[in-house]
Amino acid sequence: MLIKRKLGWEIPESQVTPQAVFLNRRSLIAGLAGVALAGAGTPALADADPSQGLYPAKLNSTYKDAGRAITDEQYNVNYNNFYEFGTSKGIAAEAEKLRIRPWEIAVDGEVDKPFTIGIDDLLKKVALEERIYRHRCVEAWSMVVPWSGFPLKSLVELAKPKTDAKYVRFETFNDPEMASGQQPGLFGTMPWPYIEGLTMAEAMHDLAFVVTGAYGKPVAKSMGAPIRIHLPWKYGFKSIKSIVKVSFVKERPIGMWEQLQASEYGFWANVNPAVPHPRWSQASEQVLGTGERIPTQIYNGYGEFVASLYTGLESEKLYM
Numbered sequence: 376m377l378i379k380r381k382l383g384w385e386i387p388e389s390q391v392t393p394q395a396v397f398l399n400r401r402s403l404i405a406g407l408a409g410v411a412l413a414g415a416g417t418p419a420l421a422d423a424d425p426s427q428g429l430y431p432a433k434l435n436s437t438y439k440d441a442g443r444a445i446t447d448e449q450y451n452v453n454y455n456n457f458y459e460f461g462t463s464k465g466i467a468a469e470a471e472k473l474r475i476r477p478w479e480i481a482v483d484g485e486v487d488k489p490f491t492i493g494i495d496d497l498l499k500k501v502a503l504e505e506r507i508y509r510h511r512c513v514e515a516w517s518m519v520v521p522w523s524g525f526p527l528k529s530l531v532e533l534a535k536p537k538t539d540a541k542y543v544r545f546e547t548f549n550d551p552e553m554a555s556g557q558q559p560g561l562f563g564t565m566p567w568p569y570i571e572g573l574t575m576a577e578a579m580h581d582l583a584f585v586v587t588g589a590y591g592k593p594v595a596k597s598m599g600a601p602i603r604i605h606l607p608w609k610y611g612f613k614s615i616k617s618i619v620k621v622s623f624v625k626e627r628p629i630g631m632w633e634q635l636q637a638s639e640y641g642f643w644a645n646v647n648p649a650v651p652h653p654r655w656s657q658a659s660e661q662v663l664g665t666g667e668r669i670p671t672q673i674y675n676g677y678g679e680f681v682a683s684l685y686t687g688l689e690s691e692k693l694y695m
C-alpha cells in the first residue's frame with residue numbers, strides 16, 4: 376500500500392511544474408501514486424562498490440563555496456528526476472535496481488581510435504576532486520551538491536577527438552527490463568535512451584564536470600551512478616545520468632527532451648531568470664530542503680566563468 380506522507384521539505388506536487396506534464400495528464404496521476412518517499416532513507420550504498428575507497432576526494436578550492444548551504448543528502452538522494460525509473464520524484468527505491476558493475480563506457484565517433492572502458496579503469500586514469508555546485512532544474516527547484524569527479528576535459532583528452540568533432544553526445548543505458556520507466560507506460564514510451572549534447576567548447580570548459588561521487592562517496596544510484604555529468608550553468612536536464620556512451624560528432628545532437636518538446640527544452644538551456652519557460656516563470660526557484668524561494672541568477676550565477684562561451688551566438692535560443 377502506498378501512503379502519501381507529507382515531508383516538511385517535500386515540494387507539493389501541486390506547486391511544481393513537472394517536465395512530464397506535456398506527456399499526458401495521466402502521467403501526473405501515475406507520478407502522484409509513485410511518490411513513495413516515506414522510509415526510503417539513504418539507499419544502502421553497495422558495500423560492494425569497488426570505488427568506495429577513492430572517496431572523499433580533495434576539495435577544489437575554486438569551487439569550495441556555492442554561496443548557499445549544501446542540500447541535505449537525504450533530500451538529494453530521495454528527490455530526483457530519473458525518468459528511467461519513473462516520472463515521480465520518488466524513484467530512489469526503484470533506482471536501486473540499477474546494476475552499476477560491470478559498467479562500460481563506449482567512446483566513439485570522430486576520435487583517433489574508438490574504445491570501451493570500464494568505470495573502474497577510467498577512475499584509475501583521472502584525478503578525482505570534490506566541487507560544490509549549485510544545480511537548477513528547469514522545473515524551478517534547486518539544490519547545492521558536493522560532487523566528486525573530474526573535469527569533462529580530462530575525458531575528452533583521453534578520447535583524442537579529431538578536429539572535425541564539433542559536439543559531444545552522451546547516452547544513458549537503455550534496459551527496460553532493469554528500468555521500469557523505460558517500459559511502455561500509460562502515456563506511451565518515451566524516446567529512450569536519454570541523450571544530451573554539448574559543443575566541444577562547452578565540454579572543454581573547466582566548469583563541465585563528470586560526476587562519479589557525491590557527499591564523499593560513490594554517487595547514489597538515484598542520482599545517476601556510476602557516472603553522470605553536471606553542468607551547473609545549465610538547466611538540470613542537460614546533466615545526463617548513468618552514461619554508457621560518449622560520442623564525438625559533427626552534427627548538433629538532439630536530446631531526448633528536445634525530441635519530446637523542442638519548443639520547451641532547447642539545445643543550449645542556459646539558466647536565465649528573464650526568459651520564462653513557455654509554461655512557467657524562471658524568475659525564482661525553490662531551494663530544496665529549506666522552504667525558501669530565491670531569485671534565479673543568469674547562468675545560475677556562473678556567468679563570469681561561462682558567458683564568453685556564447686559571444687557571437689546571440690541569435691541562438693541560448694536560454695531555453
Ligand SMILES: Nc1nc2c(c(=O)[nH]1)N[C@H]1C(S)=C(S)[C@@H](COP(=O)(O)O)O[C@H]1N2
Nearest residue numbers: 455456457458512547569611612614615616
Ligand atoms: N538519464 C537521465 N539523466 C537525467 C534525467 C533523467 O531523467 N534521466 N533527469 C535530468 C533532470 S531533469 C535533472 S533536474 C537532473 C536531476 O538530478 P538529481 O536527481 O541528482 O537531482 O538529472 C538530469 N539527468
Ligand SMILES: [Mo]
Nearest residue numbers: 512513611612
Ligand atoms: Mo530537471
